[in-house]
Amino acid sequence: MLTKKEKERLFLEKYLDQLEEKFEIESTESPDFILTRNNYKIGCEITDFYSDYSDTGSILKRSEVYVNRLHKIARKRIKERYPKGYSITIHYNHIVINHLKFIEEAKSLEEEIRNYINERQIINPTPNIRRVTILKRNHSTIINLSVTSNYEDTKEEYINCIVKSKSQLASKWFSNFESNWLIICAGASRSSDLDLRDISSNDKFELHNWNKIILVDIFTSEILEIKENSKINYIAF
Template identity: 40%
Template sequence: MLTAKEIERLAVEKYLQASNQSYEIEDFESPDFILRGKGKKIGCEVTEFYPDYSPKGSDLRQRERYLNNFHQKLKTKLFEHYPQGYTIDINYKPYISEKSSTDLEVESVFFNIKENVNSRYINDPSKNIRGIFIHKIGDFPILISQMIATDNITPKAEWLIPIIESKTKLMQNWNSTFNEKWLLISIGPSRAGDISINRIKNLDSVKYIL
């Protein structure tokens, strides 16, 4: 599982690749990365997009972390007991219905899968899972995947403004001098929004002031 820093670095690499640019990437703290190349030194701040972003945090981000932690624990347990023979696709609900003990929920869901492993679908096995699809694949190694559903709310350009304003203030306090300052708002790595940038309307109404 990638660390938060590795996910941020991946976002920078993907952006540079997509925009056909080449820079050396140096891990840093504030900014997140320093890019060097073409005689330039660029400060690059990376943040993930969440529709409910605010300077105080994001409930969706907390929910994503909870589900990722839960999924890793369930995945480990399933690998131990079913090393081969199945694909198991877990479809999580858009929001956490109730925060309970992760370990207790893992045990409950695992027991449910164990009791219904020959079924093709388990409906609503826990408060945080919509359904589990199970397919037999013979002697092949087990495959376990996760999907976190969205709430299907059409994103708006205004949702980006709090991120830009908050990060702009942070960037003004950087100690080093940079030729350019970049704010990279990463949508892809986050499963909390599952949003394509093409769906964000009136993107040109957002002003970037550094």
């Protein structure tokens, strides 16, 4: 499985292919990547889109991390107890309301499933799980993950908040490069809804010293470029 950095680099390479521009790409700690062509250097930072992004972080992102870790532990425990005969779907809340210890919540879930394994549905088995559905099957047990959708229309202020925050973090290296790009990606995570069709102009965007803002919808393979004093540019890859 690719690391987050490797995935970011793959996307960056695809994006540059669409521009038909050849750069040497260097992975660094800060910025994420340095692009070089004929001694012209670009600092490039890549981040995920979350609609609740703030200076203190994202509750949606923290919830997603919690659910992923909890599901990994719960899946292992349930499959060890029931290696064959079931298709079980665990429906998590999209916002984690109680950050318990992963193992404790996984144990509680396993106990609830053991007690109600012959039922088709278990309601609110633990604080962060809405329900569990259980179907009997003649194959190895499958444990599915489901999270309630929290889709919201894309708003410029969501993006501006990310741009401003990333600019503050990047200010220490801005002057090292001839140009600085910020790439904001949606689609790599369950909680990062970004619909580029909701954006029609760049009038409400603030660049905060970035030379180019690049919005990416991985699901639709669409890219939107925002530059100062320039019309929005849409690209499909």
